[in-house]
Amino acid sequence: MVTSSNANGSSTKPDMGRRWSRSLPNLSNAIGSLSDRLLFAVPKKGRLNQACLDLLSGSDIQFHRHNRLDIALVKNLPIALIFLPAADIPTFVGEGRVDLGITGRDQVAEHEATTPATQDSGVEEVMDLEFGRCRLQVQVPEQGPYQKPEDLVGKNVVTSFVGLTEEYYRAFESQQDGAVNGEAGSGGKLRTKIKYVGGSVEAACALGVADGIVDLVESGETMRAAGLKAISTVIESTAILIRSKKPSDPKLVALIANRIRGVITAQKYVLCTYNVERKALDQACKITPGKRAPTINSLEDQGWVAVSAMVLRKNVALTMDQLTEAGATDIMITKIENSRVD
Ligand SMILES: Nc1ncnc2c1ncn2[C@@H]1O[C@H](COP(=O)(O)OP(=O)(O)OP(=O)(O)O)[C@@H](O)[C@H]1O
């Protein structure tokens, strides 16, 4: 049985009884020589790249990426990372060429709008990764005549998400045709002209190419700087872990998913510990119910107990206020490095 060593030098045995090559393939013969590895696609650049690298590091997926090479062999697991544009990852995973991937939910939805899934093709969402949060929104010039997304029916709309935008506007067009002809979707008279651009979509209105755009918004800074405002949301997005319908090694997929889930939970929660008098314990436990239940230990002083419970990081200040109010003392918050909790 093949075993490998992690950064601490301790032995791990997630090899699932297989051998895998340690030599880095050159790109031309790469895919063939990766047949003994699970292929895992990661955004090669852009907004999701760094968070994905942090997630891999937190999951102890160790690799060295050679300069400019889009394939990296994982040292301690039979995995090869494939660095791809976020927009292409649903295609590779959906066709089963790559087993696992991380990309935006928006990219998966766009892929599905243009390439409907079949019994064998298409992607399955494994989990929400809770970063890369943004909205795909219809935007128009702040001072212009358009107030509702329907106002752009029949006009020019520019986007990088042609599939989703077409779906979105075809629904409005059907309604308007129905209103004109007395039945839904009959005529198709008013066709919104949807044009693709690959980036800097927000420039399209100012350049006279578009009446409105459909683009991603996070803080809204790009939109406001371009003199635009959002008038509706097509889809909300976060990064997701996706898998193909028939991954080459489902056990390894589950192992990676568990590791990633552990890192995400660790980032989301902190450990809250405190002492409280027994008579206030019920109230304190309502404030910190924990994920399953709080851990309660007796103290030397019979009237007191020590409590520890996981608390959502975003609620920490409020929780500490409420515990203080309930009479808890010695309240401490500890960062969770990693976790395996249900
Ligand atoms: N401002 C943003 N805030 C948060 N997440 C974003 C933001 N912009 C994009 N994303 C997420 O990151 C994904 C990749 O977008 P990004 O613009 O980084 O792509 P890219 O691969 O660098 O392509 P491009 O070269 O077209 O910019 C998007 O599909 C979306 O899920």
Ligand SMILES: O=P(O)(O)OC[C@H]1O[C@H](OP(=O)(O)OP(=O)(O)O)[C@H](O)[C@@H]1O
């Ligand atoms: O609401 P904000 O926080 O300003 O973020 C939104 C911007 O982020 C994305 O573009 P990105 O900067 O990744 O580059 P791109 O325009 O080349 O796609 C998106 O396409 C917007 O332009």
